[in-house]
Amino acid sequence: MRVLRQLLGLLGELLITAGAFLLLFVGWQLWWTDVVADADAGAVVTQLQTDPNAWVQPDQVKLGDAFAIVRIPRFGADFARPLYEGTTREVLQRGIGHYSGTQLPGEVGNFAMAGHRTTYGKAFNLIATLQPGDVVLVETKDTYFVYRVTGHEIVAPTHTSVLLPVPDQPEARATEARLTMTSCHPEFSARERYVAFATLDARYPRSQGVPASVLEVER
Amino acid sequence: MSFYGWLWRILPGPTPAKVIGALILLVAVIAALFTWVFPAIAPLMPFNETTVE
Numbered sequence: 123m124r125v126l127r128q129l130l131g132l133l134g135e136l137l138i139t140a141g142a143f144l145l146l147f148v149g150w151q152l153w154w155t156d157v158v159a160d161a162d163a164g165a166v167v168t169q170l171q172t173d174p175n176a177w178v179q180p181d182q183v184k185l186g187d188a189f190a191i192v193r194i195p196r197f198g199a200d201f202a203r204p205l206y207e208g209t210t211r212e213v214l215q216r217g218i219g220h221y222s223g224t225q226l227p228g229e230v231g232n233f234a235m236a237g238h239r240t241t242y243g244k245a246f247n248l249i250a251t252l253q254p255g256d257v258v259l260v261e262t263k264d265t266y267f268v269y270r271v272t273g274h275e276i277v278a279p280t281h282t283s284v285l286l287p288v289p290d291q292p293e294a295r296a297t298e299a300r301l302t303m304t305s306c307h308p309e310f311s312a313r314e315r316y317v318a319f320a321t322l323d324a325r326y327p328r329s330q331g332v333p334a335s336v337l338e339v340e341r
Numbered sequence: 342m343s344f345y346g347w348l349w350r351i352l353p354g355p356t357p358a359k360v361i362g363a364l365i366l367l368v369a370v371i372a373a374l375f376t377w378v379f380p381a382i383a384p385l386m387p388f389n390e391t392t393v394e
Binding site for chain 2: 128
């Protein structure tokens with residue numbers, strides 16, 4: 123009996139430890155990954171804003187390097203995230219990634235990017251709040267590109283044709299400069315993808331800046 | 342036979358010192374989990390399946 127009681131005590135300790143381990147993992151995933159990614163993204167944006175030498179031309183960027191700042195007024199007046207080249211796990215853990223092989227900002231075709239819906243800074247957490255006409259402002263070394271949201275769809279993760287030069291139309295030849303944003307859907311799941319579409323509305327030299335009206339949001 | 346009981350016994354000093362020692366160990370374990378263990382196992386979770394090939 124004594125041996126059994128001792129073994130049960132040890133099992134209890136093990137289970138309590140396992141429970142604490144799982145709770146800590148949830149806390150790490152839901153909270154700490156945001157803390158780390160937000161601090162990192164803030165530092166990269168600050169560096170781009172203060173150091174002219176930190177910028178690379180979009181067509182010369184290497185995997186994992188930041189080459190633009192993405193602002194989406196609907197997500198908040200101070201929402202500004204770096205855009206990195208590539209959509210590897212490591213890139214997306216730092217912020218928004220540009221699908222390599224899709225067009226660059228401002229180009230005719232489809233400039234596509236991905237961001238986390240939850241955790242790791244959750245850059246696209248509010249993607250489902252985007253409304254037609256909302257601005258997505260992309261700042262590169264020389265140019266501000268103003269995209270305006272046109273619509274969205276919810277698709278299976280395998281539905282990669284949303285990234286085609288003309289989304290969902292493999293045969294079509296692109297005549298418009300589009301932007302496609304993808305994120306996980308529903309929140310806290312990877313079952314589907316929420317995809318928001320936008321088209322290029324205007325461009326301004328970076329030295330000139332953008333009109334204040336661009337950053338206003340209709341409530 | 343108890344892991345935490347054994348840990349408490351081998352922590353040096355009087356009770357206040359044992360409490361501090363236990364806290365230091367706890368913080369060290371959590372730091373190791375946050376820094377190495379959780380980032381390593383997170384990609385294995387189904388909700389972190391971000392890429393499509």
